[in-house]
Amino acid sequence: MNIDSIHNGVVIDHITAGHCFDLYEMLHLGELDYPVALIKNVESKKMGRKDIIKVDADIELNLDVIGYAEPGATVNIIKDEKLVEKKVLELPEKLTNVIKCKNPRCITSTEQELPHIFKLTDRENKVYRCAYCETKAQEN
Amino acid sequence: MRSVIDIVDLSTEELDDLIKVARDIIANPDKYAHVCDRKKLATLFFEPSTRTRLSFEAAMYELGGHVISVPDAGSSSASKGESVSDTARVVSCYADIIAMRHPKEGAAFVAASKATVPVINAGDGGHCHPTQTLADLLTIELEKNRLGNLTVGFCGDLKFGRTVHSLINALSRYEGNKFVLISPEELKLPSYVKKDAIKSKGIPYEQTTNLEEAMPKLDILYMTRVQRERFFNEEDYLRLKDSYILTPEKLRKAKPDLAILHPLPRVNEISVAVDDDPRACYFKQVENGKYMRMALILKLLKEAGTL
Known part of the structure; x- marks a missing residue:
């Protein structure tokens, strides 16, 4: 299968096999008018199988979303068909408007304009807590 | 602007300093009678409260300051749809410091992020109530002359009791403390509180369902109410x-120098017959809360450059 190499854009590599569509949704890539390729179940020495997303556009993606959803993923920035930057993502310390607090007693449930902020409180177990009410984030 | 939303916002040194100031206020009330002359505390209570509100207001009056308030904040600007952020900004124009109670968790954090004067969280739903913990700490200090090397029993609803979580967090910072967690299975201390405040610091603790068995070893007994609505079935509630x-x-079987604390209000979890026992400290605790609120108001106004 051939996927054209991209000229200027972003390649998200080392996505857990089968997770590329979830990440596609979380990054709202469906709203873009640029070529986007989702590649599933690619062989990987490191991971056995992995997914890849290629976006053929010079856009900034929300790295916090990628770091949260796929810690360990690699983001490659391509300019003029050359790799100019490579970032291995970790769980971000803080998430703003990536996930929502589901605690009905949280102030964010009534004051809609407030950003939903979560802080990483346990990296090992991937625990995020709401900055307002400290309720643990539920896995989406 | 420095605000206090959670007890963890105060370092151990700051807790010790607040206790020192509170002790000085008790010993020399006249020295503090005019330190807040012409300063104003706004009490914004978006849900009913008797003790906490009166305590804050009495604290400010005893410092020589004034209190501005609304009879029922929940039925005024908030009912017109004003956000907590806007209310905090507006009230900052009138007052030097704000004490706020709100039914929503995190409301005080939002207010503090927008206010231009210090905000003290006077309770945000079931989340935090730091000045209650300050009252608890001063009471323990005054009764025992120390905050470490104590065996502290927490009894009742350890799952939802925000005052319990907060006091465990504060006492876990002092050396030599041991905790005895006494509750029904349904109302055990949440695992994250246990992990963060007890296990990670290697603090000895035991869990039991039997108050009488635990009693002889306790230096402090912190009572809370077991509420009917917390149980899954009526049978368990009636049994326990x-x-x-x-x-x-x-x-x-309790020690002669046990100190019994309760954040109040009490319903029936402490028999009135216990009130005359010299070990009952829960009414002293109320008064101590006022002194600690005075100390906290002073500290925050000084840090804000208002005093």
């Missing part, structure tokens, strides 16, 4: 409710 009611009989 009396086990966690403190009576003179249950105190027979």
